[in-house]
Amino acid sequence: MTFKRITIAFAVSVFLVYAVLILSLFYFYQGPLFMKTLLSERTLFSLRLSLMAATIATVVSLFFAIPSAYALSRYQFPGRQIIDTLMELPMIVSPVALGAMILIFFTTPAGQLIQERGTPFVFTIYGILLAQFITTVGIAIRFIKAVFDEIPKKHEEAAWVLGLSPANTFFKVILPLGKKGIIASSVLTWAKALGEFGATITIAGSMAMKTETLPIAIFMRLSSADIEGTVVLVLILLGIGLGLLYGVRLFADRDWIYKAE
Amino acid sequence: MSIAVSLKKKLKYFDLDISFACAKKNMVVMIGPSGGGKTTIIRMLAGLEKPKEGRVVFGDEVWFDSLRHINVPPQKRRLGYVFQDYTLFPHLNLYENATFAAVDRKEVDELFELFQIDHLKKRKPHMVSGGERQRCAICQALARHPRILLLDEPFSALDAITRRGLREELKNLKGKMSFPIIYVTHDITEALYLADELLPVVEGKIDNQWLTRMMNREPSSPAALRAAREPRLTLVY
Numbered sequence: 001m002t003f004k005r006i007t008i009a010f011a012v013s014v015f016l017v018y019a020v021l022i023l024s025l026f027y028f029y030q031g032p033l034f035m036k037t038l039l040s041e042r043t044l045f046s047l048r049l050s051l052m053a054a055t056i057a058t059v060v061s062l063f064f065a066i067p068s069a070y071a072l073s074r075y076q077f078p079g080r081q082i083i084d085t086l087m088e089l090p091m092i093v094s095p096v097a098l099g100a101m102i103l104i105f106f107t108t109p110a111g112q113l114i115q116e117r118g119t120p121f122v123f124t125i126y127g128i129l130l131a132q133f134i135t136t137v138g139i140a141i142r143f144i145k146a147v148f149d150e151i152p153k154k155h156e157e158a159a160w161v162l163g164l165s166p167a168n169t170f171f172k173v174i175l176p177l178g179k180k181g182i183i184a185s186s187v188l189t190w191a192k193a194l195g196e197f198g199a200t201i202t203i204a205g206s207m208a209m210k211t212e213t214l215p216i217a218i219f220m221r222l223s224s225a226d227i228e229g230t231v232v233l234v235l236i237l238l239g240i241g242l243g244l245l246y247g248v249r250l251f252a253d254r255d256w257i258y259k260a261e
Numbered sequence: 262m263s264i265a266v267s268l269k270k271k272l273k274y275f276d277l278d279i280s281f282a283c284a285k286k287n288m289v290v291m292i293g294p295s296g297g298g299k300t301t302i303i304r305m306l307a308g309l310e311k312p313k314e315g316r317v318v319f320g321d322e323v324w325f326d327s328l329r330h331i332n333v334p335p336q337k338r339r340l341g342y343v344f345q346d347y348t349l350f351p352h353l354n355l356y357e358n359a360t361f362a363a364v365d366r367k368e369v370d371e372l373f374e375l376f377q378i379d380h381l382k383k384r385k386p387h388m389v390s391g392g393e394r395q396r397c398a399i400c401q402a403l404a405r406h407p408r409i410l411l412l413d414e415p416f417s418a419l420d421a422i423t424r425r426g427l428r429e430e431l432k433n434l435k436g437k438m439s440f441p442i443i444y445v446t447h448d449i450t451e452a453l454y455l456a457d458e459l460l461p462v463v464e465g466k467i468d469n470q471w472l473t474r475m476m477n478r479e480p481s482s483p484a485a486l487r488a489a490r491e492p493r494l495t496l497v498y
């Protein structure tokens with residue numbers, strides 16, 4: 001076997017593992033049940049809640065991630081290394097631990113004050129948003145920083161020499177050049193938020209028709225041994241996720257994310 | 262307007278320590294082996310890099326003065342700077358690139374005609390040749406009405422024939438312009454063809470003997486050989 005074939009064999013074997021997992025869903029798939037479960041009030045609520053929460057959390061994450069990523073990509077400042085390292089918190093700590101940390105924060109005096117005087121987060125939709133924001137913002141910064149790192153510094157310098165202020169350079173040169181990469185990062189952030197489970201259930205609980213997102217609904221169905229129902233919900237989540245990612249892939253392949261020339 | 266420069270900075274392999282001046286309508290060609298600090302000097306003039314010590318005075322404007330803590334940002338120096346590569350913004354077409362900082366868009370049309378790229382206005386930079394890109398980059402720099410033009414090996418990534426053509430265009434242009442031009446190259450032919458004044462820069466210092474050494478004598482070290490190889494090759498064309 002040539003080296004090329006060996007590497008391809010590895011890729012195919014990983015693909016097969018995932019494909020078998022997806023195909024095994026259909027062992028318990030029941031056609032009529034699919035529509036019935038999909039159109040049930042509880043599923044529709046979870047679907048709406050999930051889509052809405054993931055979208056809001058992604059928008060807020062991007063609002064913080066885009067300027068942060070630019071700062072980390074371009075500027076030297078005291079504490080940069082520490083900030084850069086702590087951005088990986090959601091990746092090094094398991095989501096449940098992250099959720100526990102959020103929950104613990106809300107039992108401190110400062111957290112309790114926010115709960116009482118501001119917005120209640122524990123067992124509410126705001127808790128879902130917070131959990132999704134916290135688990136995605138660090139990752140979004142990572143993704144977008146990689147996009148900015150790819151853009152040569154020369155383009156900024158050229159813009160400065162041509163008289164553009166740093167802010168104008170960011171909006172007129174850096175953002176348009178990174179547009180495709182930022183869109184791709186946003187979609188991945190959104191998918192990550194949509195699938196978030198550990199932190200969400202820890203902080204917001206699993207109340208049907210209140211804080212039950214799709215991944216939580218899957219967990220609830222599974223724990224009550226409703227395998228057919230679980231299959232339906234997994235298929236819905238899978239359909240949304242794969243459809244979206246495939247769309248991004250097509251979008252990214254069709255045109256360039258960034259080309260040096 | 263003329264520019265007077267004196268710069269000092271510790272670089273990785275040597276100390277940069279240089280003083281020179283360039284009068285209006287004059288073209289100073291900085292020549293020397295690669296890695297000798299030429300680009301660093303140009304970047305300091307543009308305000309993209311900060312010297313450790315020194316002064317840069319343009320006319321009666323002080324752009325940099327280490328003693329008085331003056332360092333005018335690149336945006337306020339109003340100069341034209343053409344880089345060796347990555348010169349244009351890849352997301353804009355040639356016309357949008359040239360008008361990016363233009364004082365008057367009509368002038369850009371004239372410049373495009375002068376440089377014979379007006380049929381490429383709508384093309385993105387990756388859809389035209391390297392020579393056409395550099396022509397557009399010169400248009401972009403000129404359209405801003407620069408008070409001084411800095412050209413950092415603008416043609417070195419191009420093939421010899423294109424390079425010779427552009428060299429001639431640049432020489433014609435020089436006659437029409439009233440500002441000082443500082444041109445960086447490691448190509449001796451190009452330097453001799455364009456320069457009003459030659460400034461040989463070797464390891465961060467002016468070395469007036471370098472040019473004579475390079476042309477008269479066999480290179481003494483492998484490094485000198487490397488530096489001299491390309492200029493000699495271009496003499497063939």
